[in-house]
Amino acid sequence: MAPFSYNHTHPQDMWYVLTGIPGLEDSHTWISIPICSMYILAVIGNIFLIFLIVTERRLHEPMYVFLSMLALSDVLLSTATTPKMLAIFWFHSTDISFGSCVSQMFFIHFLFVAESAILLAMAFDRYVAICHPLRYTTILTSSATGKIGIAAVVRSFIICFPFIFLVHRLTYCGRNIIPHSYCEHMGIARLSCDNISVNIIYGLTVALLSTGLDIVFIIMSYAMILRTVFQIPSRSARFKALNTCGSHICVILMFYAPAFFSFFAHRFGGKTVPQHIHILVPTSMW
Numbered sequence: 001m002a003p004f005s006y007n008h009t010h011p012q013d014m015w016y017v018l019t020g021i022p023g024l025e026d027s028h029t030w031i032s033i034p035i036c037s038m039y040i041l042a043v044i045g046n047i048f049l050i051f052l053i054v055t056e057r058r059l060h061e062p063m064y065v066f067l068s069m070l071a072l073s074d075v076l077l078s079t080a081t082t083p084k085m086l087a088i089f090w091f092h093s094t095d096i097s098f099g100s101c102v103s104q105m106f107f108i109h110f111l112f113v114a115e116s117a118i119l120l121a122m123a124f125d126r127y128v129a130i131c132h133p134l135r136y137t138t139i140l141t142s143s144a145t146g147k148i149g150i151a152a153v154v155r156s157f158i159i160c161f162p163f164i165f166l167v168h169r170l171t172y173c174g175r176n177i178i179p180h181s182y183c184e185h186m187g188i189a190r191l192s193c194d195n196i197s198v199n200i201i202y203g204l205t206v207a208l209l210s211t212g213l214d215i216v217f218i219i220m221s222y223a224m225i226l227r228t229v230f231q232i233p234s235r236s237a238r239f240k241a242l243n244t245c246g247s248h249i250c251v252i253l254m255f256y257a258p259a260f261f262s263f264f265a266h267r268f269g270g271k272t273v274p275q276h277i278h279i280l281v282p283t284s285m286w
């Protein structure tokens with residue numbers, strides 16, 4: 001038997017096929033209804049929130065500035081994934097070029113890391129407001145708030161830009177089926193015929209040193225917040241202080257829980273977690 005040989009394909013000539021949600025192809029139309037509804041509500045709600053914060057001068061405070069940044073990142077993140085997903089479900093538009101796939105991959109990772117940094121900034125805001133209320137206006141000035149926002153974006157860009165080079169450096173052999181509804185780093189890398197150890201190591205490093213550290217600092221912030229709150233003698237004052245953190249905690253849980261499920265399921269779930277669960281759970285973040 002003749003030895004098997006690969007036909008190497010130049011990345012720019014590659015076209016991928018996104019399959020949607022493997023195993024649930026017959027239900028794509030029904031699945032698209034809640035996804036489309038949530039997308040429309042998310043876009044309208046977040047844009048209205050941004051408009052309200054921009055137009056109301058009394059809302060020009062650090063907490064609301066960070067909230068508007070979070071709303072903007074939510075709109076961009078959902079827009080980076082949902083339209084193509086709906087096109088697959090409704091029109092069977094499964095083809096996507098290598099360049100478009102890599103662009104989608106970059107923006108998904110970039111916006112995710114940026115949103116994680118914004119959640120950390122919001123935790124810092126609550127820490128200063130509760131633990132150092134008299135110094136709040138001197139610590140979180142307009143200049144400091146702007147610098148924190150710029151730092152979140154720059155950090156995310158520096159961390160995620162190498163993903164583009166990591167997938168471009170690989171040699172591809174013609175495999176073009178991505179069993180997913182959108183493009184992500186390891187989904188593209190696994191289609192190559194090269195060793196992708198560098199991609200795996202860098203992906204894990206980014207997860208641990210960016211998002212992982214953000215979570216550690218958020219936990220530390222809330223540990224100090226709780227310590228300060230429970231030293232307040234008035235029960236009503238304690239409740240009021242905790243109430244200001246409630247919505248932020250809910251957002252943190254909604255953001256990180258699906259992300260960590262996807263992270264651990266892909267690496268340790270193996271075949272025990274169905275493929276459609278791998279896709280649907282992270283989709284709830286967008």
